[in-house]
Amino acid sequence: MKRLLFLVLALTVHSQAGSIRLPPVFSNNMVLQSGMPVPVWGEAKPGMDIVVEFAGRKAQAKADATGSWRVTLDSMPISFDERSLIISSSGESLILTNVLVGEVWLCAGQSNMDMPLEVYKEANRIPLPDPTPEIRFNRGRTPDWVVTTDESKGSNSAAAHFFAVELSRHVHAPIGLIVRAHGGTPLEHWAPADALRTLPYVRAMEARCADPALADARERHQQAYKEFREALTAWRALTPEERKNQPAPKAPGAMIAEDISRADYDWYKPKRIGYGYRQSIEKVIPFGIRGVIWYQGETNGEITGGPEAYRDLLPLLIRSWREAWGQGDFPFLYVQLPVYNRENWTLLRESMLKSLSTPHTGMAITIDSGHPNDIHPANKPEVGRRLALLARKLAYKQDIVASGPVPTSWRIDGDRIEVAFEHVGSGLTAQGGDLTGFVIAGEDGNFIPAQARIDGNRVIIWSDEVEHPQAARYAWAANPEVSLFNSEGLPASPFRTDG
Numbered sequence: 001m002k003r004l005l006f007l008v009l010a011l012t013v014h015s016q017a018g019s020i021r022l023p024p025v026f027s028n029n030m031v032l033q034s035g036m037p038v039p040v041w042g043e044a045k046p047g048m049d050i051v052v053e054f055a056g057r058k059a060q061a062k063a064d065a066t067g068s069w070r071v072t073l074d075s076m077p078i079s080f081d082e083r084s085l086i087i088s089s090s091g092e093s094l095i096l097t098n099v100l101v102g103e104v105w106l107c108a109g110q111s112n113m114d115m116p117l118e119v120y121k122e123a124n125r126i127p128l129p130d131p132t133p134e135i136r137f138n139r140g141r142t143p144d145w146v147v148t149t150d151e152s153k154g155s156n157s158a159a160a161h162f163f164a165v166e167l168s169r170h171v172h173a174p175i176g177l178i179v180r181a182h183g184g185t186p187l188e189h190w191a192p193a194d195a196l197r198t199l200p201y202v203r204a205m206e207a208r209c210a211d212p213a214l215a216d217a218r219e220r221h222q223q224a225y226k227e228f229r230e231a232l233t234a235w236r237a238l239t240p241e242e243r244k245n246q247p248a249p250k251a252p253g254a255m256i257a258e259d260i261s262r263a264d265y266d267w268y269k270p271k272r273i274g275y276g277y278r279q280s281i282e283k284v285i286p287f288g289i290r291g292v293i294w295y296q297g298e299t300n301g302e303i304t305g306g307p308e309a310y311r312d313l314l315p316l317l318i319r320s321w322r323e324a325w326g327q328g329d330f331p332f333l334y335v336q337l338p339v340y341n342r343e344n345w346t347l348l349r350e351s352m353l354k355s356l357s358t359p360h361t362g363m364a365i366t367i368d369s370g371h372p373n374d375i376h377p378a379n380k381p382e383v384g385r386r387l388a389l390l391a392r393k394l395a396y397k398q399d400i401v402a403s404g405p406v407p408t409s410w411r412i413d414g415d416r417i418e419v420a421f422e423h424v425g426s427g428l429t430a431q432g433g434d435l436t437g438f439v440i441a442g443e444d445g446n447f448i449p450a451q452a453r454i455d456g457n458r459v460i461i462w463s464d465e466v467e468h469p470q471a472a473r474y475a476w477a478a479n480p481e482v483s484l485f486n487s488e489g490l491p492a493s494p495f496r497t498d499g
Contacts, residue, residue: 436481
């Protein structure tokens with residue numbers, strides 16, 4: 001009954017705020033970040049004196065000429081105690097109840113992060129640990145934090161949920177999840193526009209999309225789609241007998257101008273550059289967070305700029321978010337895309353691998369999971385577990401093996417290529433008995449299947465048919481053979497030595 005009352009209060013607190021207004025990321029049931037100063041901000045009448053109190057901490061500010069105000073509460077330890085955050089001024093108070101202090105993570109990306117647990121029926125049946133951890137989530141669609149129970153968990157992001165469940169087993173703290181994700185969005189949707197425009201190809205695309213001829217072509221395309229929908233509605237109203245003599249209308253082609261697809265135009269036109277950042281991420285800044293988990297990239301394999309541009313885009317997004325938060329280089333953990341029948345995903349995975357050069361980042365390798373014909377694979381429990389391993393290692397300094405093997409260097413030794421790895425854990429191993437999925441090329445550049453064996457933290461690759469090898473690759477396909485793991489059961493990243 002107590003928690004039901006908290007949920008009811010959360011639905012009404014913003015409308016009862018009087019002169020004091022808070023952004024939606026503040027509500028009843030929220031989790032504040034432990035171990036660092038805690039920003040609290042909002043709006044009020046210009047010149048109003050604002051006092052914020054929580055857990056024995058107190059801070060004051062005056063609303064500026066625009067009505068904006070911000071205070072910072074001193075750092076607080078982890079606490080499961082349900083306390084109230086009080087914001088007051090001139091005889092009025094806004095009280096947020098059932099507030100905990102713990103570990104807060106921003107969970108962002110596209111549909112594989114956005115997809116709620118209730119979609120995955122089998123995964124949804126996995127019960128919460130006993131005792132139930134204090135996991136709270138805020139999805140942004142409503143201005144409320146939700147207490148996770150077996151009844152409410154279905155509306156949470158599946159990937160974020162299992163990340164939090166696994167993390168809670170090893171970090172004794174309340175877990176707060178701020179989920180800001182949207183299906184079908186490219187990375188350009190989530191980065192600040194000014195940062196994106198430092199990239200030449202983004203500036204070039206904007207210039208092309210500003211061409212009046214393109215706008216005219218897009219208008220004609222939209223009219224064609226309107227006529228198609230009307231024709232399709234009329235066709236569906238026909239009887240089965242009438243349909244035999246009248247084929248279904250065909251949709252117009254996707255191209256609206258030379259070399260620019262409709263999808264490219266929609267995402268690269270000026271109002272879409274940084275749109276998700278402005279609408280979602282910017283409104284959360286500077287809420288205290290421990291770090292970010294990111295599951296995105298599927299769309300970037302399909303648009304202009306493509307998968308190779310991602311090696312510039314992902315580090316740019318990470319840097320720009322860290323600069324905006326002003327919390328230093330917080331951990332940024334991301335999911336390398338799993339198997340799926342799109343060849344350009346091989347390059348996208350490589351761009352993700354190369355982005356590990358950005359400080360304090362971690363990559364959950366998932367090449368052993370997914371489904372070749374399903375862009376939304378159901379094994380979100382393992383995705384969440386692997387992200388939690390990275391968080392435990394990078395954010396909480398636990399001495400664990402958190403990643404699968406990642407290549408660090410390679411060299412040609414006679415008729416063989418040697419590749420060295422880090423994150424080998426207790427040792428490299430061939431799952432299934434023999435190493436498979438390796439190919440090798442000689443001076444003709446033609447890749448053929450190769451033999452491979454493990455030698456300490458290295459893999460030796462060769463073929464009796466290649467006397468002078470030049471390059472080797474592993475798991476270099478949309479839906480590859482996967483055999484190389486560490487002894488902890490984590491898969492090696494796909495790679496190539498000629499990239």
